[in-house]
Amino acid sequence: MSLWVDKYRPRSLDGLNHSKHLTSVLQSIAHQPRDLPHLLLYGPNGSGKKTRCMALLESIFGQGVYKMKIDVRQFVTPSNRKLDLNVVSSAYHLEITPSDMGINDRIVIQQLLKEVAQMEQVDFQESQDGLAHRYKCVVINEADSLTRDAQAALRRTMEKYSRNVRLIMLCDSVSSIISPIKSRCFMVRCPAPHNDETVNILNHVASKEKVQVESDEVLKIIAQESEGNLRKALLMLESMALCNEMQLKKSTPVIKPDWESVILKLAAKIQKEKSVGCLVECRAVLYDLLAHCIPARTILQELTFALLRNSSSDKAKIAILQTSSNFDERLSLGNKPIYHLEGFVARAMCSM
Amino acid sequence: MVKNKPPSIQRSLSELSSRISSISPSKRISQEWEECSSQNDVNGPWYVRYAPRKLEEVAIHKKKLQDVCQILETMLKSSFHGINDGPRILLMTGPSGCSKSTVIYKLAEELVPKYRGSGFQMLRSERKESHVVEFVETDNFQDFLVEAKYRRGPNLSVILVEDLPNIFHADTRDSFQKSLLQWLYLPEVGLPPLVICITECALGSENPQGFGVDHNFTAESLLGREILSHPKLVRIKFNPINATLMKKHLRLNCEENRKLLVRNGKWSSKDSVIDQLASKTGDIRSAISNLQYWATSSVDVPLDTREESLTYFHTIGKILHGSHECDDNEMINQLTLDSKSHVANDNFRLGLLENYNLVNGGQILLSNVCEIVDSLSQSDSMGTNLECIEFAMRKVRSQLASVTKKHASQKASFPREWKIRQLQLEFQVDCEDYANVDFYKYNQVRTKRDLQLYFAHYGPLIRSRRNYKRNSLNYYIENLNPNLQSAVANRNTDVLQLEPDIDRLDRIGGPIKSIEEQRDVVTNDDSDVWTKISLQQLKQKRDFKLSRLLALQRENETDEEMEDLAEPIVDSEVEDDGDSSLYDLLSQRHPEINESLSDSDLEDL
Numbered sequence: 001m002s003l004w005v006d007k008y009r010p011r012s013l014d015g016l017n018h019s020k021h022l023t024s025v026l027q028s029i030a031h032q033p034r035d036l037p038h039l040l041l042y043g044p045n046g047s048g049k050k051t052r053c054m055a056l057l058e059s060i061f062g063q064g065v066y067k068m069k070i071d072v073r074q075f076v077t078p079s080n081r082k083l084d085l086n087v088v089s090s091a092y093h094l095e096i097t098p099s100d101m102g103i104n105d106r107i108v109i110q111q112l113l114k115e116v117a118q119m120e121q122v123d124f125q126e127s128q129d130g131l132a133h134r135y136k137c138v139v140i141n142e143a144d145s146l147t148r149d150a151q152a153a154l155r156r157t158m159e160k161y162s163r164n165v166r167l168i169m170l171c172d173s174v175s176s177i178i179s180p181i182k183s184r185c186f187m188v189r190c191p192a193p194h195n196d197e198t199v200n201i202l203n204h205v206a207s208k209e210k211v212q213v214e215s216d217e218v219l220k221i222i223a224q225e226s227e228g229n230l231r232k233a234l235l236m237l238e239s240m241a242l243c244n245e246m247q248l249k250k251s252t253p254v255i256k257p258d259w260e261s262v263i264l265k266l267a268a269k270i271q272k273e274k275s276v277g278c279l280v281e282c283r284a285v286l287y288d289l290l291a292h293c294i295p296a297r298t299i300l301q302e303l304t305f306a307l308l309r310n311s312s313s314d315k316a317k318i319a320i321l322q323t324s325s326n327f328d329e330r331l332s333l334g335n336k337p338i339y340h341l342e343g344f345v346a347r348a349m350c351s352m
Numbered sequence: 353m354v355k356n357k358p359p360s361i362q363r364s365l366s367e368l369s370s371r372i373s374s375i376s377p378s379k380r381i382s383q384e385w386e387e388c389s390s391q392n393d394v395n396g397p398w399y400v401r402y403a404p405r406k407l408e409e410v411a412i413h414k415k416k417l418q419d420v421c422q423i424l425e426t427m428l429k430s431s432f433h434g435i436n437d438g439p440r441i442l443l444m445t446g447p448s449g450c451s452k453s454t455v456i457y458k459l460a461e462e463l464v465p466k467y468r469g470s471g472f473q474m475l476r477s478e479r480k481e482s483h484v485v486e487f488v489e490t491d492n493f494q495d496f497l498v499e500a501k502y503r504r505g506p507n508l509s510v511i512l513v514e515d516l517p518n519i520f521h522a523d524t525r526d527s528f529q530k531s532l533l534q535w536l537y538l539p540e541v542g543l544p545p546l547v548i549c550i551t552e553c554a555l556g557s558e559n560p561q562g563f564g565v566d567h568n569f570t571a572e573s574l575l576g577r578e579i580l581s582h583p584k585l586v587r588i589k590f591n592p593i594n595a596t597l598m599k600k601h602l603r604l605n606c607e608e609n610r611k612l613l614v615r616n617g618k619w620s621s622k623d624s625v626i627d628q629l630a631s632k633t634g635d636i637r638s639a640i641s642n643l644q645y646w647a648t649s650s651v652d653v654p655l656d657t658r659e660e661s662l663t664y665f666h667t668i669g670k671i672l673h674g675s676h677e678c679d680d681n682e683m684i685n686q687l688t689l690d691s692k693s694h695v696a697n698d699n700f701r702l703g704l705l706e707n708y709n710l711v712n713g714g715q716i717l718l719s720n721v722c723e724i725v726d727s728l729s730q731s732d733s734m735g736t737n738l739e740c741i742e743f744a745m746r747k748v749r750s751q752l753a754s755v756t757k758k759h760a761s762q763k764a765s766f767p768r769e770w771k772i773r774q775l776q777l778e779f780q781v782d783c784e785d786y787a788n789v790d791f792y793k794y795n796q797v798r799t800k801r802d803l804q805l806y807f808a809h810y811g812p813l814i815r816s817r818r819n820y821k822r823n824s825l826n827y828y829i830e831n832l833n834p835n836l837q838s839a840v841a842n843r844n845t846d847v848l849q850l851e852p853d854i855d856r857l858d859r860i861g862g863p864i865k866s867i868e869e870q871r872d873v874v875t876n877d878d879s880d881v882w883t884k885i886s887l888q889q890l891k892q893k894r895d896f897k898l899s900r901l902l903a904l905q906r907e908n909e910t911d912e913e914m915e916d917l918a919e920p921i922v923d924s925e926v927e928d929d930g931d932s933s934l935y936d937l938l939s940q941r942h943p944e945i946n947e948s949l950s951d952s953d954l955e956d957l
């Protein structure tokens with residue numbers, strides 16, 4: 001285990017360390033593994049959806065779920081194009097991420113599910129009720145980025161093959177999941193950890209790794225900055241600890257992801273200098289953020305929040321929010337994000 | 353009765369046939385024909401009949417002529433003296449009818465004899481006294497160049513490539529470019545001057561994507577970046593012939609045909625027609641044939657000159673700066689009609705976005721700019737059909753119309769979008785590489801989004817710190833006594849686990865900075881080539897690392913299996929006892945199974 005995020009990731013249900021009530025729900029599910037429903041875990045990024053999913057699988061199938069391998073699977077699209085896709089799988093489950101397959105997700109999901117469903121899982125493992133759970137789990141990461149098409153295809157497949165396949169879907173928000181799927185799933189909300197929960201976890205990791213923490217203040221700052229994202233918080237903790245000889249003081253600078261600091265700087269610049277020249281410089285920065293594959297929507301969101309934080313009058317805030325939502329819509333309609341990002345910056349300059 | 357008589361055009365059949373021959377693909381024929389016709393034939397088109405006989409008569413700007421002359425002369429000189437000096441390829445680009453090839457023919461006539469070595473002419477050319485050897489479409493280009501190498505010394509001539517092989521076929525284009533590159537890198541000295549004439553034009557096509565040879569017939573899309581940026585290639589851009597020169601030449605033509613004009617009663621109105629032609633077109637060939645048509649027909653005919661085709665930057669400039677000739681509405685109508693290949697393309701919108709700040713040296717009101725970008729954004733969210741782009745064009749023009757121009761504008765730049773796409777692809781390959789390491793070495797599955805947002809930055813940052821620590825720790829361990837060494841190593845497995853040649857130590861995709869503007873035109877081919885090369889390298893690196901990771905994993909697995917092996921075999925033995933009768937049956941049928949079983953049994957016992 002290299003990074004602390006991975007090293008201290010709980011691997012079983014007993015180890016889960018925040019949102020206690022949720023853990024008990026999962027334990028009750030794992031208690032009767034035969035009746036595992038389709039699951040839909042939703043909650044913000046870094047709130048432990050995947051960790052919980054894997055812990056649940058571990059409690060049902062045993063340690064074997066962590067023995068994973070990557071297979072290259074080939075799919076053929078209706079237009080006869082061949083598509084190679086890496087599928088991560090263990091003996092008991094397989095994982096797919098829609099963003100890997102782009103617009104072909106419908107075909108991939110259908111073919112994959114059918115394949116899994118057609119094979120009866122024979123399990124000779126000793127368990128309390130004889131030949132146990134004859135199903136394989138399919139974990140769909142980022143289920144909210146599934147196209148409508150794929151979701152519609154999924155709803156029939158879910159019912160048809162529910163004898164042999166159980167789906168576990170993970171997503172940030174359920175708003176883009178169609179209701180037929182929501183109704184077929186057992187929805188589990190994974191809340192982000194509270195700040196004091198984050199601090200506790202950080203404290204635990206720091207003491208294990210022999211990081212000298214001067215006071216809890218610095219951990220609180222990290223918790224604050226991570227905005228409930230435990231992954232980000234732990235990565236911050238580790239990079240800060242390593243950059244400061246394993247000593248954390250109150251004054252230790254927080255290391256944010258570089259793109260976030262770039263966006264903050266951008267926002268400050270937009271507010272300070274409202275000119276055409278500045279707009280052109282902003283375009284260069286926006287382009288590089290896009291070149292680093294930072295999603296355009298994330299850029300827009302971060303930029304909006306940064307501008308809101310800096311602006312004082314209510315009127316300006318409302319104007320920023322309005323333009324932001326406007327350009328958010330255009331982002332999803334259009335196909336070149338740079339127009340809309342620059343359009344937002346220009347409008348924001350004008351309205352402030 | 354007389355009124356009803358249709359207007360007759362005074363041209364004979366023979367004239368028509370001669371026209372046809374001059375349009376035929378191989379120019380050489382027309383050239384030969386021109387030579388024999390210059391004395392007595394009177395029926396040819398005027399632009400052939402009155403083609404310049406001397407260098408001074410060529411319609412070209414003096415300075416441009418000087419440039420071409422100078423370069424051609426240095427090329428001939430280096431061939432004559434057998435030195436490897438100066439350019440090897442002269443590239444002339446420009447619209448049609450701006451005297452590109454005529455200049456070369458006439459210059460060659462003057463210059464080649466000066467540098468032609470004395471001696472027996474080994475290679476006989478088809479025409480006497482030929483100073484120019486021209487490539488014909490039907491030949492193999494590579495063979496042509498090989499042969500052309502020997503056109504030196506007493507056989508010295510200018511090698512002219514005006515007909516091109518079928519460059520619309522990607523492979524042919526590839527081999528064409530390759531042979532040109534070979535020519536540029538030939539180790540031999542004293543090569544004859546190679547001149548390439550490219551008539552640039554936009555080719556209309558349905559639903560064009562990007563910027564490639566299928567839509568834009570330009571030097572960039574034809575030859576590619578590598579050739580164009582080669583130091584041994586000189587490019588001279590020709591402009592359409594200006595009005596003054598054009599008028600002079602048209603007037604000369606009229607003088608020659610005074611009789612005919614007087615007979616048709618057109619002598620008096622010739623000046624206005626010449627003015628009209630000169631203002632409308634910069635294509636001398638088209639202007640002269642128009643003049644001839646007007647002069648030879650017995651009634652008044654409308655003048656209909658060739659449409660001007662514009663370059664990509666020119667079209668963008670028209671939208672940004674407006675046009676002096678007509679009002680904005682008319683100009684945009686014209687553009688959407690004539691330059692569809694530029695305009696009906698997402699690249700065009702990107703170009704507007706990239707360059708709007710050039711108007712008036714960047715001195716525009718922010719509110720105007722805001723409207724401009726807003727309209728582009730709206731237009732993008734509507735789609736890529738022509739109407740959406742026209743909407744953006746009109747809006748941009750109307751916003752910029754109010755700007756009073758005081759400052760000079762700078763050179764336009766090409767959209768950066770293609771560069772970004774390339775960087776994104778590289779980033780993705782990099783990410784895959786990182787994910788491979790995390791999976792095979794640390795057994796962690798990463799989703800793309802987490803990689804992009806967090807691990808791309810933190811992962812390498814943390815590992816580079818650890819690497820630093822590891823180096824110092826290794827040094828420390830070496831200086832310890834052997835007993836302590838393993839203890840210290842055990843305490844720091846996290847740090848020592850790191851391998852600098854496998855783990856990523858620098859930010860994936862490089863640090864975030866601003867992306868520079870793109871000055872030159874990027875064609876599809878160019879970007880394809882870059883993408884291929886850099887992506888291939890990255891992919892190779894990734895695959896190499898992957899194979900190493902896989903090998904490592906296999907080692908680990910075999911270790912584990914060795915440990916595991918003992919138990920399952922014991923298990924199976926227990927089952928064996930239960931089903932011994934079945935196994936007896938099986939062993940009777942297949943004795944080899946029995947053998948293999950006994951083998952493993954023996955080992956275990």
